[in-house]
């Protein structure tokens with residue numbers, strides 16, 4: 001069975017959130033700026049919507065230049081914490097579609113608006129099912145967050161990542177193992193994910209223009225120019241080969257416990273004792289490493305083996321069992337009010353881990 005990996009990237013993310021918050025912006029060019037505060041419009045463009053892009057406005061350019069390109073555009077200051085809270089909720093939705101991996105190795109967030117999902121088990125290696133799953137994910141994000149995204153699906157991370165930018169915005173692109181060469185080979189080498197400007201230029205000087213050229217190039221020459229590991233990577237990547245696994249982003253280590261209920265149920269009174277036990281185990285582990293946490297995730301697997309996760313980010317680091325249990329019960333309550341199918345397993349997980357500083361915070365009580 002082939003692996004099936006899904007990559008998702010939100011469309012014009014910061015600007016899309018601003019549009020959603022203020023419907024009057026619809027139909028206008030919207031530019032989100034990182035203002036330095038020195039003078040009006042000194043700073044650079046964080047991102048802009050697709051209307052603004054028609055005027056040539058791009059991420060990273062000075063805001064003053066963007067203003068010249070389109071004086072009618074609406075310029076807004078960046079609101080990073082707000083976009084992060086939207087991102088956290090989207091990541092929570094995405095996590096619930098990934099395979100129920102044992103240690104979170106089926107989900108990898110790679111930036112504020114991008115993530116990989118391993119969906120091999122969920123789809124049984126079937127790329128048609130994967131397409132349907134992609135459409136379902138888009139539907140849920142559209143419904144819950146009123147935002148669009150682009151999705152790429154492939155036999156590995158490399159192909160999934162490159163496929164998600166093939167149809168932007170609002171597209172789903174599936175590249176099955178049979179479509180691999182057709183998809184990859186006509187592209188310019190600079191489009192290969194992981195190749196920077198310097199490598200692309202060097203390759204061009206060697207007469208390597210397309211990814212097909214690279215795939216057919218002598219590996220010995222690639223190794224002598226780029227070194228062994230980089231040279232073999234280039235050769236493999238050009239053939240669409242990538243066997244890297246998904247991993248939780250550095251600094252996002254999580255500690256969690258999951259267990260099966262005595263019977264499938266929707267009854268809080270039967271679920272609470274197990275949550276209590278799991279929360280106790282998690283806290284014990286945190287205590288032994290003197291860690292505090294800020295993110296709480298509840299996992300629920302229902303009798304049909306569908307997995308759901310819901311996360312909450314707290315305003316402070318906390319470390320007590322009482323705090324963990326309080327938040328977990330609250331999330332469970334919300335979950336039970338929205339779901340009808342009985343639960344089979346529940347899990348408690350914490351993230352945003354930090355070394356404890358001195359005493360417990362007031363928030364713990």
Ligand code: DCP
Nearest residue numbers: 009010011012013014015046047048059060113
């Ligand atoms: N970002 C930024 N500065 C940059 C690039 C990006 O602040 N130079 C921020 C704003 C973007 C977000 O990161 O909204 C995600 O970056 P992307 O590269 O994914 O760009 P967008 O989501 O804005 O647009 P696209 O629809 O092309 O993905």
Ligand code: CA
Nearest residue numbers: 009010011113
């Ligand atoms: Ca994006």
Ligand code: CA
Nearest residue numbers: 009111113114
């Ligand atoms: Ca992105």
